[in-house]
Amino acid sequence: MKLPTLLKSPISRSYKAATVGRDHCEAASGDFAHCGPALDSHLGYNLERSCRWCRINRQGAAAVEFALVAPLFFLMVFGMIEFGRMIMVQQVITNASREGARVAVLDGKTSADAKQIVTNYLSSAGISGATIAVLNENGAEVEPITIGWDKPVTVTVQVPFSSVTWLPTPMFISADTNLTASAVMRRETVQ
Numbered sequence: 242m243k244l245p246t247l248l249k250s251p252i253s254r255s256y257k258a259a260t261v262g263r264d265h266c267e268a269a270s271g272d273f274a275h276c277g278p279a280l281d282s283h284l285g286y287n288l289e290r291s292c293r294w295c296r297i298n299r300q301g302a303a304a305v306e307f308a309l310v311a312p313l314f315f316l317m318v319f320g321m322i323e324f325g326r327m328i329m330v331q332q333v334i335t336n337a338s339r340e341g342a343r344v345a346v347l348d349g350k351t352s353a354d355a356k357q358i359v360t361n362y363l364s365s366a367g368i369s370g371a372t373i374a375v376l377n378e379n380g381a382e383v384e385p386i387t388i389g390w391d392k393p394v395t396v397t398v399q400v401p402f403s404s405v406t407w408l409p410t411p412m413f414i415s416a417d418t419n420l421t422a423s424a425v426m427r428r429e430t431v432q
Contacts, residue, residue: 350385359398
């Protein structure tokens, strides 16, 4: 029978030794002190060298895994930062337009008064470059005093997202996106 002579050939012995060494390293927990003496009883195969080889390969695999996962991770982080900032600014300009509308509906107040309140509110939040408008029910920009009693007064605030993003350039949101908020209240007057 030729089968036993095949198993004793130098090629099959080295394959068996390599397999034993590989399995030994895969079962290892990361601490390679258990590898024992330099020579193992398995046909003289050097398990210490094999364990070192596995450790180097595992470190290389970790570097490759990090190189593949890191860009996706950073895209997610920067995306969360950008969308979080957009939602925060949208809430701030909504509150600012409401504060401006509260002033615009009062008797004797001008659109300049309402715009100043909105500008102060935005500057306290670190937002600049806003366009503010006080509008009547037809959408025309007017002085609030010309709007009759119980008629709607609209204060609109618009901010370009490119001027409020925390990133050097917007990544996920277009640079020409404008964040807009409006508040509508009815005019209060004693006239």
